[in-house]
Amino acid sequence: MDDIKVLINEAKIDARLDEIAKEIMKDYKDEDIVFVGVLRGAAMFMIELAKRIKNSVEFEFIQLESYEGENSTGNVKLKQELTGKIEGKNIIIIEDIIDTGRTLEYLREHIKKFNPKSVKICTLLSKPSRRVFELNVDYIGFSIPDEFVIGYGMDYNQKYRNLPFIGKIG
Ligand code: IMP
Numbered sequence: 373m374d375d376i377k378v379l380i381n382e383a384k385i386d387a388r389l390d391e392i393a394k395e396i397m398k399d400y401k402d403e404d405i406v407f408v409g410v411l412r413g414a415a416m417f418m419i420e421l422a423k424r425i426k427n428s429v430e431f432e433f434i435q436l437e438s439y440e441g442e443n444s445t446g447n448v449k450l451k452q453e454l455t456g457k458i459e460g461k462n463i464i465i466i467e468d469i470i471d472t473g474r475t476l477e478y479l480r481e482h483i484k485k486f487n488p489k490s491v492k493i494c495t496l497l498s499k500p501s502r503r504v505f506e507l508n509v510d511y512i513g514f515s516i517p518d519e520f521v522i523g524y525g526m527d528y529n530q531k532y533r534n535l536p537f538i539g540k541i542g
């Protein structure tokens with residue numbers, strides 16, 4: 373059994389999600405929204421955030437896999453495509469954590485091909501010191517230093533996604 377340290381507790385996450393939800397409601401007024409969640413890590417964050425928003429929020433999911441190339445260019449592979457229609461809609465991409473920014477850079481361009489009305493990005497966590505792709509992120513829960521985190525949807529070898537807090541091993 374691994375030793376788990378709490379980095380951001382549930383009360384702190386709850387309070388921050390309340391703030392982000394208010395910001396989103398202020399920005400979108402009475403417009404409808406579509407959340408596009410990046411599987412699997414963003415699922416818990418997406419649902420908890422959606423519960424706090426009074427606008428109509430549709431749920432869509434997409435699954436991506438990133439490969440780190442030896443020359444650090446890397447590439448992102450589409451594992452599961454969107455199934456719903458997003459043309460003409462207000463999209464908010466929901467991500468668990470932005471590291472290099474490669475996944476989101478790819479996804480934002482991919483989403484644009486479907487001609488949505490607007491595209492914004494919302495992430496629970498960001499590791500700014502790791503950024504390779506300059507990315508305009510609209511909503512960030514917490515900025516953290518460069519360390520591997522688990523919980524609140526995020527995994528280590530598929531484990532620990534169900535922890536109700538953000539933590540680290542060891
Ligand atoms: P990026 O494409 O480099 O921004 O990588 C983002 C993806 O890497 C995230 O969606 C996560 O799936 C994964 N990831 C990056 N850092 C962590 C971490 O600290 N814990 C768990 N997953 C992470």
Ligand code: MG
Pocket residue numbers: 410411412413414467468469
């Ligand atoms: Mg992810």
